[in-house]
Amino acid sequence: MQRVINEVEEKLRAGDSKLTPRREHILRVLLENKDKHLSAEEIYNLVKQKAPDVGLATVYRTLELFLDFDIIHSIDFGDGRKRYEFGGERGEGHHHHHLVCTSCGKIIEVNEDLLEDLEKQVTEAYNFTITDHELKFFGYCKECAVKED
Template sequence: MHEKLERIKKQLHAESFKLTPQREATLRVLLENEEAHLSAEEIFMLVKQKAPDIGLATVYRTLDLLSELKIIEKLNFGDGVARYEFRSDDHPHHHHHLICLKCNRLFEIEDLLDSLEAKVEREHNFKIVDHRVSFLGYCADCLQEDSTLGD
């Protein structure tokens, strides 16, 4: 976590921004919960435990800045709640999401579209810079609880 925080600090400085205590607290929460796809409100509640004086607007501004600098990505899964995750250092779209329509849990799966993306670029003379794929359905736990979901 320390290495990633230092890398982000350098990136902020390169763009003439400082790693303020509020930004650092927000980043630490994101790093500690990397797989969780937290909403801004969830991030705020966790940051508040580390920095009790922080306001929700500060967290939103920090998330906007980190998104603008492409450090994190703002995701929308169609439920009206924006969630955040770190962008991959080596590939901007490194995984896809499975979204359970019953319990709203998110699962990550590996990127399955690299060859399709290359084919689309070639056949349509189109440079793809990103893609987003979400599969909607029901997780194993929800299917086990409610056998009618599989119909």
């Protein structure tokens, strides 16, 4: 984790920003919950447990800063709240997709890039350079599907 924190610190410093202690608390929460898609309020509640002096406004400003520096991604799953996930540069490397349960709200990551062939077709057919994509499937998770039957 410390290696990633140092990398983020260098990235911010290169862009004339700093990794303040409050920002580091927020970053640590994101890193400790890499497998989750947390809202700003959820991040705030987790940060408050370790750093009670961090306010909600600080969390929002820090998330915007991290978005600007491509340290995190924001995703809207159709519930009216932005969710955040830690990740590398947008448009580079491996893409992943999400399955969203419309009953319980569970979010499951699909770690295969399902759109690679489609991207190539679109690029060739429309002479369009794709830099990123996002795919969300909505339905019922295994547990909720059993309840629906």
